[in-house]
Amino acid sequence: MVEVDLDTGHVTPLRHIAVDDCGRVLNPMIVEGQQHGGAAQGIAQALWEQVVYDAEGTLLSATLADYAMPSAADLCSFEVANTETPTPLNPLGVKGIGESATVGSTPAVQNAVVDALSHLGVRHLDLPCTPQRVWRAIRDAESGTLADPWREPPPVFATLPVRGAAPAPEAEGADI
Amino acid sequence: MAGSLIGTQVRRVEDRLRGASTYVGNLQVDGLLQLAFVRSPLAHATITRIDAGAALAAPGVVSVYTAHDLRIPRHHTFVRVNDTCLRPPLAEGKVRFAGDAVAVVVAETVAAAADAVELVDIDYEPLPAVTDPEAALADGAPLQFEELGSNLAAGARDPDDVDPLAGADVVVRARMENQRVAVVPMEGNAITVVPGGEDDEHQLTVHVSTQMPHLLRNDAARLFELDPQRLRVVSPHVGGGFGGKAGLAPEHSVAIAAARVLDRPVSWVETRSENMTAMHGRAQIHYAELGLRHDGTMVGLRIRVVGDSDAYAGFGGALAMGPTRVMAQGVYRVPALSFAAAAALTNTAPVGAFRGAGRPEAAAMLERIMDMGAMALEIDPAEIRRRNFIRPDQFPFTTEVGTSYDSGDYALALDEALRLGGYDELRAEQARRREAGERRVLGIGLCSYVEITGGGGGGEFGAVTVHADGTATARVGTSAHGQGHATSFAMLVADSLGIDVGSVHFVQSDTAVIPTGGGTGGSRSLQLGGNAVRAAADEVLERARELAASLLEADVDDIVAADGRVGVGGVPGRSFG
Incomplete structure (x- = not known):
């Protein structure tokens, strides 16, 4: 849940509830720690962090002063819980938790920001939902000039090899 | 499972402050030289001239190398996507992003290396750049x-x-x-390469901040045509990876090449500015x-x-x-x-x-x-x-x-x-x-998701050894860098063998003592490493129970492990510690 200031576009995370399922839980404290850290990184992607290059290829977000990594003060307290559905695929019945909260948190927060503005007609905002982007969307919505979130994809897709026609790169099976 | 440790909040054994951390940057090695990279300020350019004369003359500078000097084969990091685009660890002919390494300075101190970077004179002919995919x-x-x-x-x-x-x-x-x-891990990349003598077991020992020591060893051995068994890779304390410390990075191969050419130990500890482009x-x-x-x-x-x-x-x-x-x-x-x-x-x-x-x-x-x-x-x-x-x-x-x-x-x-x-x-x-027309509005967002964890599948190395003093050692091929495996895996062993968590020594991340390992990434460690360690502990326990049953002339089904002893359940006098 977020609060959006319609005058400034500033987004404040108010509550964050994560219910993850990593199968059987070995140590709840360590699971909770992974959920907290993952949520912090995922929320950061939703609202703040962004690597930015200029047209010449100079990195503009080259320091931690420019790259808006949050601190605990920027975040709300996290409410984390677990359901336990053991996997039949290993004897302990455990599943991974290291990345889970990162996966779930970014879209939840992005969706919350769009949801906050849905009554104005806003249907999409790109990541990260910075004050500038949010403020522009509010202004465009209030002046009836919201952009269509769709445009046709680049022509490259039509000319790609059909899957299976060429050897797949190793990255298709990357596990990290 | 009455009395089981599993599912309980055991405090992390890693978090005791003892001043004994072993981050690569803390490592003290006699005669250690420091590396600093000369990086391109331009995103796309042809290199027309490199003059290292002034840098070489600066105090404390041992050497300055370019691609031409070290001749390291072009290579990928972690996963190959397109062999035409393999990266030369030091740029050959042109640079392709702002931060691309062009030369490396080797000096007696970090400060001398950093100062000499400013003295390497490189001429570039700018090319048009594209940053939008x-x-x-x-x-x-x-x-x-x-x-x-x-x-x-x-x-x-x-x-x-x-x-x-x-x-x-x-x-x-x-x-x-x-x-x-x-990625912004708390600790950036870091590597120290220590050459060994011809008669040493290890030709090179590499201390490196990585998620996957065995992968790095194998990739480095292949690149430099070394026997992997004579290349030791140790991943000591690592301050976070988040996916950014997998595989052999260009700076790693440069450090290994420089140590070999000089036959001296070298170290590179990334700056935060470098890490922002790593x-x-x-x-x-x-x-x-x-x-x-x-x-x-x-x-x-x-x-x-x-x-x-x-x-x-x-x-x-x-x-x-x-x-x-x-x-x-x-x-x-x-x-x-x-x-x-x-x-x-x-x-x-x-x-x-x-x-x-x-x-x-x-x-x-x-x-x-x-x-x-x-x-x-x-x-x-x-x-x-x-x-x-x-x-x-x-x-x-x-x-x-x-x-x-x-x-x-x-x-x-x-x-x-x-x-x-x-x-x-x-x-x-x-x-x-x-x-009410309030200007501070609420948004409620949902996300339902599923993900693959341990998606690479396969197996993992896990071994448990019990010692005469009642402690045990768990060895595993995963490579924790903040996740708390020393605690989690000790819990699995302690729970199986009926000993304290504090009696379990945890060993990981050293190719000299862990024969194989997939490291830590992709949320794989507990599923693969944890199950491997648990299976090893259970196997040790099974052998102990059989042995105890034979010595005590008891039925193996009556033998239990508890409080550091193996013996007939409920009969205190009939057990071994």
């Missing part, structure tokens, strides 16, 4: 590798014979940016189209993704073709799915993995387009998800792209989150603020 794929874009003929590093699409949107009552569409983020993640653009019936059920999805594959076909760009595609269907019943992905070369810093590596991108795309569908049909976002979830009775479930899901109850998790949040009250407060 879509612009890089357009006709006439500046090429990273002329011999490739385009900036397409890799790509694949499904055949056109199925229209996944056919029969939909409503189609929602969006172009979505999943922005490039920096590894980025995400960096995808999604073209997502979702077809729905009026009742909110899904008809099909068409997904087209552009991944940013940086200047040297970094594997991050190709994750779109792998994990993003594999997870494109998420938690839903999607009758038809068409997927295409293109990885584009740009004049930007390396793109690899960041916490989730392609899977969060899929979830973001799918959960966003799902909400757009809910808005178009005026169905509550929780309700449209429920109408499309794979049901518990459908597991094991195989998706349209062939991914097999073992188990799950997505409605259970969503309903629990809504209950904890007080969803109806939140919606009422949102409506109240809107009706």
